[in-house]
Amino acid sequence: MLLTVDIGNTKIKAAVFEVNALKEKFVFEKNETEKKIKKIFEQHEKIASVILSSVGNREKEIVSELKKYAPVTVIDHEFSFPFINKYTTPATLGVDRMVLAAGAVLQFPDQNRLVLDAGTCITYDFVDRNNHYLGGAISPGLQMRYDAMHNFTAKLPLLYPETPSTYIGDSTNSSLHSGAVNGFVYEIEGFIKEYSRDYEDLTVILTGGDAEFLAKRLKNTIFANSNFLLESLNNLYIYKIKND
Template structure:
């Protein structure tokens, strides 16, 4: 069994895999890391490897405390990946984006793939049908959009996500919800349209905390999987073992 851990900007997600089968998923706060992993390992005592991808500010020592129980692995830019990295600044490419690109390459061979991860930020990652990672885009996620409207204006309130009642917001509150939520959806559909216009044999993979919400609203056909990063982490680890 393998325990995969994704340390994001906001929360930590984890999953236990037996080969490619997910046995259980977990979501918890960063300050709960050691306590939660201890409980997971008590429940799944046959875990042999702990595989970590981190973009958050968790110290490695928090994971290394479990080295006496299983093998601990941290993905870095030096690891082997199943795509050719054409990014102009490869060392600055987030490990989470590299894992997503690897998962898309392994799960959907010989296709043009666009991976959209809608979390704290929205990231777009494009891997062509020849397994070249070409890059993508980064923009603010839903929460950041609400927060920026409040922090960088004098009077706009800080709101949390709420579905707009109408495209035409008839109050400041509804205008903010319409602008943030509809703008979020229009942006993603617009990016997808641009890629579709240029590339055929195309698949879109949507993941992240807001994937379920978006899947119902995007006009484009997508493959939605909120756990795609954890699944990709497991598959990329298997690829690493086979190709090191």
């Protein structure tokens, strides 16, 4: 069994895999790390290895805790990925984005792929059918848009994502929901349209914390999978074993 771990900006996500089957998923706060890791290994005694990626802090502390139970592979920029990195500043490319790109290559071979990760920020990552990673975009995530409107104005309230009944807001709250949610959806659909125009047979993968919320609102044909990063870590581990 393999434990995959994603250290995000706000939470830690982990999943236990047996070959390609996801057995159980865990989401917890960073201050719960020691207790949660112990519980995971108590519940799944057959875990033999761990693979981890991180965009957050406390990585060394968490890796040290995991090493008490099993060998840990930490994904970094020196890892062997199944694509050619064409990013002009490769050292600044987030490891999480590289893992998602790798997962797209391994799960959807011989296709043009666009991965949308809707979390704290939304990232767009494009890998062409020749397995060239070309880059993408980064913009504020859904909740960040609500937070910004509240924090950088004097009177706008702090709200949380809610489906607007119409694009015409008839109150301050409904106007905020329309602007945040509809604006977010229009942005995503606009990007997909641009990529689809330039690259035929585009496969779009939507993941991240807001994936399920957004999937119902997007008109484009997409693969919505909130576990895609954890699955990509599992696929990368299998890829590493086959290519060592």
